[in-house]
Amino acid sequence: MSDQRIVSDNASVEPEAQAPAGEGKDIAQDNNGFVIEASKISKVFPGVQALKDVDFALRRGEVLAVVGENGAGKSTLMKILAGVDSQSSGTIKVNGEEVRIGTVDRALELGITLVHQELNLCDNLTIADNVFLGREKVFKGLGGVKQVARLVDKASSEAETEELLKKVGLDLPASTLVRDLTIGSQQLVEIAKALSIHAKVVIFDEPTSSLSGPETERLFAVIKDLKDHGFSVIYISHRLGEVKHVADRVVVLRDGEVTGELSADEITKEAMIRLMVGRDIEKFYAIKHTVSDQVRLEVRDFIVPKQPGKPINLKVHAGEILVLAGLVGAGRTEFAQALYGIDQPWAGKILIDEKEVQIRDPIDAIRAGMLLVPEDRKLHGLVTEMDVMNNIALPGLKDRLSKFGIINAQKAQGVSAEMVTKLDIRLHDLTQIAQTLSGGNQQKVVLGKWLSMEPRVLLLDEPTRGIDVVAKEEVYKLMERLSESGVAMLVISSEMQEVLSIADRIAVMCEGTVTGELLPDQFSEENVLKLATETTRHG
Amino acid sequence: MVNMKRIAGISILLLAIVAITTIVDVRFLSPYNVRNVLRWTGLFGILSLGVAFVIITGGIDLSMGSVVAMIGTFSAYLMVRQGMPVGPTLLLMLALSLLLGLAHGLLITKVRVQPFVVTLCGLFIYRGMARFVVGDMTQGYGTGFIGLKNLVKSRFPQSFWPGTPPQFIMDWSIPMPFVILLILALILALVLNKSVYGRHLLALGNNERAARYSGIHTHRIIIIAYMISSGFAGLAGLLFSLDLNTVQPSASGQMYELYAIAGCVVGGISLRGGEGNIAGVIIGTAIVRVLYNAINIAGIATQLEFAVLGVVILIGVSVDEIVKMIGEKRRIMESADPEALAKKASA
Amino acid sequence: MKSKMCVFALVLLLAFTAMSWAGGRGEAAVDEKPTVAFMSNGPYEFWVYAAAGVEQAAEEFGVNAEFFMPPGGLPEEQQRFIEAMVARDVAGIAISVTDPENLAPFLNEIIEMGVPIVTHDSDAPASNRLAFVGMSNYAAGRTAGRTIREALPDGGNFIVSVGRLDAQNAIERRQGIIDELNGEPDAFFYPGTMTPDRPDIALGGGKWTLIDTIVDAGDPIRAKSNAEDAILRHRERLDLMIGLWSYSTPAIISAAQDAGVMDEFIIVAFDQEEEVLQGIKDGYVYASMAQDPFMYGYKSVEILAKIAHGQDPGIPDDKFVDVPAPVITRENIDEVWDMFRQQLAEGRQFLDELGIDQP
Incomplete structure (x- = not known):
């Protein structure tokens, strides 16, 4: 990187927004170098305590990593600092002065900016x-x-944007439309945007989740440069290897509480994990596998239409859990959707129980016994305004639960009730509206909806995203039972811990194709990441 | 780039309709007819411009036709029946129409009623108010108000020519409503493409969350868009009433909101929000007006006019979507692995 | 205007208001004379002329008159008013029916209770009303046809402009013109067959040509734009344009004025819009088939009053009491206009006396 200042002096914002940003400098001198001091921050959402008495402080010129499991409260804490949300109680001092942030405008005025995860x-x-x-x-x-x-x-x-783009390593005209950029480049634009602000504090929320190897390296260089120029950085990541590499100090959150702090020389992966999960890593739910050697699903020379890469060849056995790993944008969801008949593949064959099937539409997939539990349950998986019974009965209505187009209500109720008991879905009664259930229970309804169809192959796209630990375990238990009954499962997951613990085999995707398969003795974060960034094209 | 292609596309459509109609009947391009088409394009274009801003936010304004009727009726009623002076009446009407937009905006942003519902209710309420206040009586300006009527009746530059202008100028002077439309379009194009407000409007229509996270006052942006929409509808209402010299509270302006929206859709304003350009709106409106005119001129049974209009709009919009789809396909093909391409070719 | 706003805000309470108002007046009217009630189909200025007729007839035939304009133009408002009137032993009711099909059974019930009912302006043919006081649109069309024949004695080409050709009054008026020019035998009622809308319909053995019937779906602006297109296409051979609905002719006038072709063809109108009256006076509108709301009021009250006094109301066998469309021309415009003004003034005064808000 150049020795230029990251934020050029003429990067002036509008006069009215600019004034308070400069004030901080003097006050900060008498403040032990703390830019942000937060004490006893709590945040209560209806039914959930997202943060509980969180204390933390950020020094001038340091990179502070905040780590924790999904749902530990990292994003909530950052949203409060960035003014997207406000705390239920607790105080925040910026440059030693107590402030109420509350709006994005105010946060920007105070020099705090957030580079978003999404x-x-x-x-x-x-x-x-x-x-x-x-x-x-x-x-x-x-x-x-x-x-x-x-x-x-x-x-x-x-002109100014192009200066900033150079610093984040994006060599493009500033007049390029964002829709013409790759996801990785878009992330770099987000970072450039953060740099353009007279920020004193830059928060990165999972910045590398969709960056390639060289892009990640570039980002680390940018962060180091920021630090050298007196900026403070908060870095949130799941990738503990990365954290170790970039952070000066680590704060660990679990279930909305701070469980510990590690200084530079204490940062090890094991130490962080111990604080994150509050138990040994081995205790991550150990799924029992019942794999037979009967091939349930076979894919031959399959080319994903929305992201055509090299042909994909895969086999999934009865009772096996094959996890599809890879970075965002690797084409995993597109692959599952093409298998399910939402898009037509460019080429390739699908065999279920060793018989070739023609899948032109999801209804063909359903008839062949292959079902998809989609990624966004609110968007694709649930009719949120409908009651639980109808949600579960929905896919079977046409073929199994009706005669001459008239719904057999009794049968529908029977099937739904059976699923509710089987999956232990917690609700008042079957007529409860799906939206009013908790995330975990909603996910179980989605699963129940498909299980009522007695599938042979199940495609699960991020089945545990956004649900709490307890609900997660129940989903795993369910997968265990499905495995026992001989269902072949193709699971898309981006949570490394999950990938490594639930899989019988891991297939890693990159650029629309499978770049490699891992057997249990090869399971490691490094191996997965290596395959996930294995570019097959463009040099 | 996308915008330029789109404008080129609809310009070709417009020229094609003009060419075909001219071949059927050469009088289509006579000065008289061209003036008429320009005048109607001017009047209806003002409505389309207004609603375009609302559609860019991802909303809709169904109340425009009723605002046209109400402002037209009230203007004539106040000036003619109540003898209110021209200046204060116009100011009052401007304030009233902006107020309606403000009310729509507040209901949509603060009370969170859907735009469709808010403006649908507006459609009913303003029509009822227009009819009730004047007791369903047709309002008119009679033979007076010549100065005001010049807003729609005069032509540029003919009306401003010292002495008697040459025949060419007499023939090809542009009707004032179209001049007004061009001036407004110029201002709005500047606002949409060059101003901070326009940037925020486009951002909001495309990704409301991103706009909010960037510290944009999204509510204020939306409210202003609805005020532009109602304000333009009010202006159009005044001009329509002046042009016809009478205004029927129960009949005038009916379905105009739909013509306005049709003009926008043809002009490339996506109902999904975030997309749009001013030139497209004007060409889109012109296409709708030219089609109506062409149906009459070419002697097509008038019973078919809505059908023809619907089919042409549908073709225009479908072609646009198809072009987009082809573009997307090409992009995928370009990024595809060579091996995948080979497989596809053999499959 | 302010008081109107208040009324508007009270729309929901109107039925109640109407009843208590009617009741209140009943107490005051301790009088030997029988009372008849006259009701419009809405609060329009048209009915102020009728009010003048009501007042004059009431005076001439010795009855008291109640006058009611349903503010929302709703059938239920009419129903409530009738009920209130019956409760006060009214001697007869005249009504312009807002919803003929649905109000007919109700009107029959009232008639069975012994209250005479006549309809005016808008009929309810399915009811047992004693008479309908109104205009035959077909007859008005025949009159228009005669006017065209008079304006174009040597034949010529004309265009009809109307909102919709599926509206009954539009069908009848247009057919009246066609039948008259075709020299069909005189008739008063619409024979029931419509000549379809086709370009260049030859009439009177080719003497007259109906070039086109231009429709605008009820939109005056479209009416104007259609008229402009018609002028462009048919200017060379166009001799006359006639507007069948009240706004049709003002739209034609506006188009002709803008095009500067006022002296190239004759304009004939229906109804009595200001624009049209002014046009007749200034000579650019040839004639108009007007309506006569004054006579609706007068005739209705006359019939009811005569029944109340036990006299013969003189109702024809077909129950149709004709109020012919008066033809306004340059010859009688001053007279007619004066008459309209006088009727309006009288009507307003009468309504003021009754304490009724005026349109």
Whole structure:
């Protein structure tokens, strides 16, 4: 990296937004170098205590990593700091002064900015527009006329954006539309956006989840550069290897509470995991496998239509759990959807129980005994406004639960009730609206919906995303039972811990194809990541 | 880039309709007819421009036709029947229509009623108010108000020509409503493409969460969009009433919201929000107006006019989607693995 | 305007208001004279003319008159008012029926209770009403046809402009014109067969041509734009344009004025919009088939009053009491306009006396 300052001096924002940003410097001197001090932060959502009396502090010029399992409260804490959400109780001091953040505007004024886990770009605008969104550079005005109209100074914002892009290693014109960028490049734009702000504190929330190896390296260089120039960085990641590499200090959260803090020399993967899970890693739910050698699902020379890579060949046996691992954008969901008949593959054969099946539509897949539990249960898996009974009965209505188009209500109720008991779904009665259930129970309803169809092959896309630990274990138990009854499962998962613990075999995808398979004795985070970043093309 | 292609596409559609109609009957391109088409494009285009801003936010405004009727009726009623001076009446009407937009915006952002519902209720309420206040009586300006009527009746540059203009100028002067439309379009294009507000509007329509996270006051942006929409509907209402010289509270402006939305859709404003450009809206409106005119000129049975309009719009929009799909396919093909391409070819 | 707003806000309470208002007046009217009630189909200025007729007839034939304009133009408002009137032993009711099909059984019940009912303006043919006081749209169309023949004695080409061709009054008016020019034998009622809308219909053995019937779905702006297109296409041979609905002719006038072709063809109108009256006075509208709301009021009250006094109301066998469409031309425009103004003033005064809010 260059020895230039990361944020150029002429990267001026609008005058009104700028004033408080400069104030901090003097006050900070008498404050032991703490930029942010948070004490007793709590956040209560209806039914959930997301954060409980969290204390933490951030020094000037340090990289603080915040780690914890999904749902440990990291994102909630960061949203409070970035003004997207506010705390239920507790105080935050910025530069020694107690503040109430509350809005994004205010956070920006205080010099705090968040690079989001999920991309927050407007893909209909250019890179420059996105970088300066909400803080557009306005012509300085000819006699005040232009200022009234508040016209955007395109030339100067693009010039400045290109400076920033160089720093994050993106060599593209600032006038490029964001929709024409890869996911990885979009992430870099997010970072450039954070740099453009007169930020004192930059929060990175899972920044590398969709970056390639070289892009990740570039990011680390950027973070180091930030640190060297007196910025403070909060770094949130699941990738403990990365954390070890980049962080000066680690704060570990579990179930909304701080379970410990590690200083630079104490940071080891094992130490972090111990604090994260509060138990030994071996205790991660150990799934019992009942694998037979009968091939349930076989895919030959299959080419994913939305992300055509090299042909895919796969076998899944009865009772086997084959986990599809890979980074975001590797084409796993697209692969599952093409198998299920939502999109037509470019080429390839699908065999179920060694018989070739033609799948042109999900109904063909369902008739062949292959079902898909989709990734976003609210979007694809559940009719959230409908009651539990109808949700479970839905897929069977046409063939099994009706005659001449008339629904057999008794039969539908019977099937639903059976599933509710079998899956231990907690609800008042079958007419409860699906939306009012907890995340875990919702997921069980989705599973119940498909299990009532007695599948032979089950495609599960991120089956435990966003549900709590207890519910997760129940989903695993369920998978165990499915395994016993000889169902072949193809599970997409991005949670490394889960990948490593539940799989019989791991198939890793990258760029629309399977780059390799791992047997249990080869299971390791490193091996998975290596295959997940194994570019097969473009050199 | 996408926008330029889109504009080129609909311009070709417009030219094709013009060419075909001219071949059927050359009088289509006579100065008289061209003036008429431009005048109607001007009047209806104002509505389309207004609603375009709302559609970019991802909303919809169904109340425009009723606002046209109400403002038209009230203007004539106040100036003619109640003898209110022109200036204050116009100011009052401007304030009233902006107020309606403000109310829509507040209900949508703060009370969180869906835009469809809010403006549908507006459609009913304003029609009822227009009819009730004047007791369903047709309002008109009679023979007076010449100055005001020049807003729609005069032509540029003919009406501003010192002395008698040459025949060419007489023939090809542009009707004032179209001039007004062009001026408004210029201002709105500047706002949409160059101003901070326009940037925020596009961002909001595309990804509301991203806009909010960037510290944009999304509510304010939405409210202003609805105020633009209602304000333009009010202006159009005044101009329509002046043009016809009478306004029927129960009949005028019916279905105009749908013509306005049709103009936007043809012009490439996606109902999903976040997409759109001003030039497209004007060409889209012109296509709708030219089609109506062409049906009459070409002697197609008028019973078929809605059918023809529907089919042409549908073809235009479908072709656009198909072009997008082909583009997407090409993008996938370009990024595909060579081996995959070979397999596909042999499959 | 302010008081109207208040009324508007009270729309939901109106039925109740109407009843208590009617009741209140009943107490005051301790009088030997029988009372008849006259009801419109809505709060429109049209009915102020009728009010003048009601008042004049009431005076001439010795009855008291109640006058009611349902503010929402709703059938249930009419129903409530009738019930209140019956409770006060009204001697007869005249009504312009808002919903003929659904109100007919109710009207029959009232008639069975011995209260005479006549309809006016808008009939309920399915009911046992004593008479319908109104205009035959077909007859008005025949009158328009005669006007066209008079304006184009040597034949010519004309265009009809109307909102919708599936509305009964539009069908009848247009057919009246066609039949008259075809020299069909005189008839008062619509014979029931419509000449389909086709370009260039030859009439009177080719003497007259109905070039086109242009429709606009009830939108005045479309009416104007259609008229412009018609002028462009048919200017060379167009001799006359006639507007069948009240806004049709103002739209034609506006189009002709903008095109500067006012002196190239004749304009004929229906109804009495200001624009049309002014046009007749200034000479650019040839004639208009007007309506006569004054006579609706007058005739209705006359019949009811005569029944109340035990006299013969003189109802024809077909129950149809004709109020012919008066033809307004340049010859009688001043007279007619004066008459309208006078009727309006009288009607307003009468309504003021009754304490009724005026449109």
